[in-house]
Amino acid sequence: xxxxxxxxxxxxxxxxxxxxxxxxxxxxxxxxxxxxxxxxxxxxxxxxxxxxxxxxxxxxxxxxxxxxxxxxxxxxxxxxxxxxxxxxxxxxxxxxxxxxxxxxxxxxxxxxxxxxxxxxxxxxxxxxxxxxxxxxxxxxxxxxxxxxxxxxxxxxxxxxxxxxxxxxxxxxxxxxxxxxxxxxxxxxxxxxxxxxxxxxxxxxxxxxxxxxxxxxxxxxxxxxxxxxxxxxxxxxxxxxxxxxxxxxxxxxxxxxxxxxxxxxxxxxxxxxxxxxxxxxxxxxxxxxxxxxxxxxxxxxxxxxxxxxxxxxxxxxxxxxxxxxxxxxxxxxxxxxxxxxxxxxxxxxxxxx
Amino acid sequence: xxxxxxxxxxxxxxxxxxxxxxxxxxxxxxxxxxxxxxxxxxxxxxxxxxxxxxxxxxxxxxxxxxxxxxxxxxxxxxxxxxxxxxxxxxxxxxxxxxxxxxxxxxxxxxxxxxxxxxxxxxxxxxxxxxxxxxxxxxxxxxxxxxxxxxxxxxxxxxxxxxxxxxxxxxxxxxxxxxxxxxxxxxxxxxxxxxxxxxxxxxxxxxxxxxxxxxxxxxxxxxxxxxxxxxxxxxxxxxxxxxxxxxxxxxxxxxxxxxxxxxxxxxxxxxxxxxxxxxxxxxxxxxxxxxxxxxxxxxxxxxxxxxxxxxxxxxxxxxxxxxxxxxxxxxxxxxxxxxxxxxxxxxxxxxxx
Numbered sequence: 194x195x196x197x198x199x200x201x202x203x204x205x206x207x208x209x210x211x212x213x214x215x216x217x218x219x220x221x222x223x224x225x226x227x228x229x230x231x232x233x234x235x236x237x238x239x240x241x242x243x244x245x246x247x248x249x250x251x252x253x254x255x256x257x258x259x260x261x262x263x264x265x266x267x268x269x270x271x272x273x274x275x276x277x278x279x280x281x282x283x284x285x286x287x288x289x290x291x292x293x294x295x296x297x298x299x300x301x302x303x304x305x306x307x308x309x310x311x312x313x314x315x316x317x318x319x320x321x322x323x324x325x326x327x328x329x330x331x332x333x334x335x336x337x338x339x340x341x342x343x344x345x346x347x348x349x350x351x352x353x354x355x356x357x358x359x360x361x362x363x364x365x366x367x368x369x370x371x372x373x374x375x376x377x378x379x380x381x382x383x384x385x386x387x388x389x390x391x392x393x394x395x396x397x398x399x400x401x402x403x404x405x406x407x408x409x410x411x412x413x414x415x416x417x418x419x420x421x422x423x424x425x426x427x428x429x430x431x432x433x434x435x436x437x438x439x440x441x442x443x444x445x446x447x448x449x450x451x452x453x454x455x456x457x458x459x460x461x462x463x464x465x466x467x468x469x470x471x472x473x474x475x476x477x478x479x480x481x482x483x484x485x486x487x488x489x490x491x492x493x494x495x496x497x498x499x500x501x502x503x504x505x506x507x508x509x510x511x512x513x514x515x516x517x518x519x520x521x522x523x524x525x526x527x528x529x530x531x532x533x534x535x536x537x538x539x540x541x542x543x544x545x
Numbered sequence: 546x547x548x549x550x551x552x553x554x555x556x557x558x559x560x561x562x563x564x565x566x567x568x569x570x571x572x573x574x575x576x577x578x579x580x581x582x583x584x585x586x587x588x589x590x591x592x593x594x595x596x597x598x599x600x601x602x603x604x605x606x607x608x609x610x611x612x613x614x615x616x617x618x619x620x621x622x623x624x625x626x627x628x629x630x631x632x633x634x635x636x637x638x639x640x641x642x643x644x645x646x647x648x649x650x651x652x653x654x655x656x657x658x659x660x661x662x663x664x665x666x667x668x669x670x671x672x673x674x675x676x677x678x679x680x681x682x683x684x685x686x687x688x689x690x691x692x693x694x695x696x697x698x699x700x701x702x703x704x705x706x707x708x709x710x711x712x713x714x715x716x717x718x719x720x721x722x723x724x725x726x727x728x729x730x731x732x733x734x735x736x737x738x739x740x741x742x743x744x745x746x747x748x749x750x751x752x753x754x755x756x757x758x759x760x761x762x763x764x765x766x767x768x769x770x771x772x773x774x775x776x777x778x779x780x781x782x783x784x785x786x787x788x789x790x791x792x793x794x795x796x797x798x799x800x801x802x803x804x805x806x807x808x809x810x811x812x813x814x815x816x817x818x819x820x821x822x823x824x825x826x827x828x829x830x831x832x833x834x835x836x837x838x839x840x841x842x843x844x845x846x847x848x849x850x851x852x853x854x855x856x857x858x859x860x861x862x863x864x865x866x867x868x869x870x871x872x873x874x875x876x877x878x879x880x881x882x883x884x885x886x887x888x889x890x891x892x893x894x895x896x897x
Contacts, residue, residue: 221619224574227652228642231732239699252699258732260638267573284671286612290580300579318671319636321735324695327679331692340683343676347591347604380583380610383673 219296222304226265231320232312232400232407234258239325241332257390259400260319262311264299269308273435273537274408276310276401280417280442282346282385284318285311287416291518292377298517301526307533310404310411314419315396316386323389344385348375351382353474355514356467365467367511369519378515387418394429401426405433412436412533417514421445427458434458436537438529441465441478441514444485452488456497459536461529462489463502465512465519478514498536502528571648574656578617583672584664584752584759586610591677593684609742611752612671616651617660625787625889626660626760628753632769632794634698634737636670637663639768643870644729650869653878659885662756662763666771667748668738675741696737700727703734705826707866708819717819719863721871730867739770746781753778757785764788764885769866773797779810786810788889790881793817793830793866796837804840808849811888813881814841815854817864817871830866850888854880 240251262285265274277299279287288299288311302309316322329335346354349361357372358364364372390396401422405411410433413423420442427434428451437460444462447455462485468478485501492499504512504525512519519525592603614637617626629651631639640651640663654661668674681687698706701713709724710716716724742748753774757763762785765775772794779786780803789812796814799807814837820830837853844851856864856877864871871877 222576222579224576227574228646228649229638230642230646231729234728234732236700239697241697250699250702252701253731254697254699255728255731255734260636260732262641284612284673286581286671289614290582294580294582297580313671319638319665319735321636324697324736327692327695328697330682330689331694333689337682337685337689340679342683343679345591345593345606345676345680347602347606348588349604350602376586376607377583379605379607380586380612382607383671384676 223267224264225267225269229262231258231260232404241328256323257315257396258320259315259397260313261404264303265308266303266306268306272307274308274310274411275302276312276404276411276413278312278415278419278422280419282344282382284383285313286381288517292374293371298526301523305530315400316390322386326389341388346382348379353471354476356471357513359471365511368513369511369521370513370515371520398422398425398429402430406430408433410435412438412537414438416440417442424455428454431458436533443481444488452491452495456492456495459498460492461500461502461532465516466505466510575619576616577619577621581614583610583612584756593680608675609667609748610672611667611749612665613662615662616655618655618658620658621660624659626662626763627654628662628664628756628763628765630664630666630767630771630774632771634696634734636735637665638733640869644726645723650878653875657882667752668742674738678741693740698734700731705823706828708823709865711823717863720865721863721873722865722867723872750774750777751781754782758782760785762787764790764889766790768792769794776807780806783810788885795833796840804843804847808844808847811850812844813852813854813884817868818857818862
């Protein structure tokens, strides 16, 4: 055996060992395919006055497109893909490396052999936004007071709304959020331009439904502002929506027809701890929890497979609103994956 | 030999073959480490009136942070990392899957064993932006005319400025841009909020220099609007900047001291074709080319290792301004990598 051949076999075994270790938290990650693309998008004709180096122009821009970044692991075809959509004042960074530098849910799910699709909400981050309402104000076409509001959550608002503690600067003693790294979360918080979007449907709902259909089946996951987006997407076009995961948001009232439509899709609702332990902020998490518990009951009565996963009821304490970044985020990801295996994949077995 | 062992060895050989194929364009990609983080960012205290579900508040937001997404291949430590920064009205999507669905430069460089760091410019995409100037106008604190201009390039402007053809809708017969997929490029074009940034230094320059230092050495690559950012970063702190790659932008006048500082770093300037074949637009590429040719001469006279790579001079015809997305993007990536190998890595050999 030559030295090169020996080294080659050693390398082969090392890589094979790494490939067998896809479900481990560290070590090389083998990606079958990765990339990015857009879903949707439409032309809009604009007229802009001269500004900066660009002369006055009339032309077309593209609006309402949704940017999607994905990774397919080697065994990805064995499982239903998962689409993750972030919440208010955040981007897909939500699901990546945690503020304290641990593996985020996006990579963790890939290491658990799931294809993961991260979507920046329409009007946020790499999806861009329609700037014409701002240009119109700048050019005097519309009054300043009619300019869309740009929502930018302060550190103080985040601390209490995300339930890091009862008051800014004071953390819950049993809190799971890596509070020593909270400054890194603050860097993730970016302006929210959803006020520039057409309402009902929000284009993100439409593009999520289209993405699920394009993937020929996907689990849609939303969080906070986007927590109910999977349901909204399914109400537009359920054809690709194999499962719904809604994390920490209010559940709106649904008509009987809407409940009947949603009851056809397995749904998981997830809430953390301390729902009632922060007072006076703009969010009322206890009320959100109650509204979703009521919806779960409605879905069950309609024959649906719906589950309220309230973490403290499972003996898991201290989780914040940013539970995918909490110190026990791997444990919570395992719970979500186990739910998908049992409620989505067992149900679809043989049909994929 | 048991059946399981035999299968294991077959799998090992298959994966080893894949691992050995890192420089191939397809097949599994083995990532040693990936993730995302922010560079820089500072507190800003704001006072906002009540808006939407958020009550009136005074608090802190984080501004000027730069989002960075990275992949380190298994052999990444053998090479200098490459930082890629996109141009005007675009995001890091620039370097990912091309409009016609081929592998982008970011993955191609990883497959060529380079660690790649994609940065969204400060005030763009996942880096967020400082929204206070807009809020001030909305609340009547400042006049509408003082609102920062949001730059959004139209399809028409992109067609000619990016040199797809002499007039909108008319492509150069030898053009390398995958013009049938131009709509996918339009979806990548998002509002540019650089007008909200402090000038001189633009925080992106500062964060790029800090990123290079954090990486203990990196090649900085910029394109178009960010084409001269690597030089600006090096003028702030050259300690981590091992090489500069400037693609298609005007080169500003430099003082003798600036030329002397930049001459210490190997620099590649790259321009495509048809520089003088589009008239009447806001960009004058022939002038940009001339200004950078002059700078290359200055750098050489100061003892620097600077190169003007004008693709038509190498017999490579038809490249657009978006040359990293052109049909021959792999070939151009190979040219860049060969330049890094010869001018940056050979120079630094033994020091890493």
